[in-house]
Amino acid sequence: MKLKLLLVVMAACQAVQAQTSVAERKTPKPGVKEVQVPFGDLKPVATLKVGGTADWALVTDDAVWVASTKPYSVHRIDPATSRVVSKVSLSGEACSGLATGFDSLWVPLCGKKPSLVRVDADKNKIIRTPGFSRM
Numbered sequence: 001m002k003l004k005l006l007l008v009v010m011a012a013c014q015a016v017q018a019q020t021s022v023a024e025r026k027t028p029k030p031g032v033k034e035v036q037v038p039f040g041d042l043k044p045v046a047t048l049k050v051g052g053t054a055d056w057a058l059v060t061d062d063a064v065w066v067a068s069t070k071p072y073s074v075h076r077i078d079p080a081t082s083r084v085v086s087k088v089s090l091s092g093e094a095c096s097g098l099a100t101g102f103d104s105l106w107v108p109l110c111g112k113k114p115s116l117v118r119v120d121a122d123k124n125k126i127i128r129t130p131g132f133s134r135m
Contacts, residue, residue, distance in 0.1 A: 050068045060100055063085075
């Protein structure tokens with residue numbers, strides 16, 4: 001029953017959207033800033049080489065963090081200058097994304113012995129590498 005209700009609601013929403021003209025969708029809404037930019041209008045400000053390959057990335061208020069291989073590390077990029085300001089070496093390959101919390105950058109590492117690395121976001125150095133087990 002819930003699935004049927006969900007399908008009916010989805011169909012109704014699509015019908016309303018289909019009936020809304022492009023001009024109506026582009027009408028400014030009070031208190032809402034227009035932030036959409038056409039993808040083709042985006043141009044790179046800088047291109048940086050970090051390690052052999054760059055993989056996981058995380059944007060914070062004051063940095064862009066990028067994990068890389070060859071060697072395994074995570075790089076802190078200052079978005080104001082588009083420069084790598086710090087590189088933290090890792091004992092394995094970063095996987096499953098990067099996260100922030102408790103004034104730290106959290107980097108999960110894959111491999112034969114998975115672990116979770118805690119990087120002090122102010123000092124740009126590893127402060128803890130506890131092991132963890134898979135569930």
